[in-house]
Amino acid sequence: GYTYVRYKKMSEHGQGVEEGRRKAARKCWKATKTAVIKDTWVPLLTLPWKCAFNCLCCSCRQAGIEASRWVWQCVQCWTPLSLTVLLLWLLYRPDRFHPTVDSASLASLDLNGNSLRYNLAVDLSFRNSNRLLSISYLDVGASASYNGTSLGLAGNSLPGSFQQGPKNTTVLHAVFQGMVTVVDVQVQEGLAKELERERGSGAVRVRVRVDLTIMYKVIVKEIFFYSYECYLPFTPLPNAVFLSDSAPCFRV
The missing domain is CATH 2.60.40 (Immunoglobulin-like)
Incomplete structure (x- = not known):
């Protein structure tokens, strides 16, 4: 019974950590997107300094994300943003x-x-x-x-x-x-x-x-x-x- 309770607590703790990672990543992405669109980095200053620093690569490494997931997160973040900037440049450049x-x-x-x-x-x-x-x-x-x-x-x-x-x-x-x-x-x-x-x-x-x-x-x-x-x-x-x-x- 003790082992089961301990395993259950560890599982719940792991789920909580994972949910915390997701919330931190979403918060980072939202702040970064707002900063880029409004051409000001003020939204990043509202985050903890570690998170604000890592938001430049669309990740919060203080949450303990593995290197492979961090790289994939960067790709997911910057690919659509880069394509959007390129498309706007091709359409509207004077x-x-x-x-x-x-x-x-x-x-x-x-x-x-x-x-x-x-x-x-x-x-x-x-x-x-x-x-x-x-x-x-x-x-x-x-x-x-x-x-x-x-x-x-x-x-x-x-x-x-x-x-x-x-x-x-x-x-x-x-x-x-x-x-x-x-x-x-x-x-x-x-x-x-x-x-x-x-x-x-x-x-x-x-x-x-x-x-x-x-x-x-x-x-x-x-x-x-x-x-x-x-x-x-x-x-x-x-x-x-x-x-x-x-x-x-x-x-x-």
Whole structure:
């Protein structure tokens, strides 16, 4: 009778320990899931420090879980979570978009001696085609060049940062105006020959580079840096006309 009672107590104790393990694992998983979804690790601070530490691998090893079960628990935890993150990334990532040039005007591009004067205005269109994802543009920069010679930056004509909602299009007006002094004689000769050649062919091409720093959130916040190049064809001056309805910008 004593042996039976002792065995029964040990069995009940074992069942209690197992139930405690399950409750601890469920509590760990719930806290970890809440922390990941809300992008804050505050829920983990409500757990005992050992459990909070082990929750990073979806286990509470202080409950005495065997190594094989601990590994399987990690697989069960991280596999669906990883697949979910990957699926959301493939569905909602905004790096598929490419800015386009809707319209442009070239008022001047003249080389007089060693001075290259320019006056260029470009409308850059940014389209967020995602249905749920907003994009934060932390920094927007644009520069122009002709035949490898920099024409300067767009300056204060572009906003420093802005927010773009889902299924939304934002058009920015970039202005490049000023004068560049070309010191190198060979560069001067190259610019003069290229201008003459393109005027004879009927199309003067100016390159615009767009640099973006964007931030968006798919489970967690991510910041990316992208650069695009747009090649803009114009009819020769003095009556320069943009030769395209829209010019796509290609990522570099």
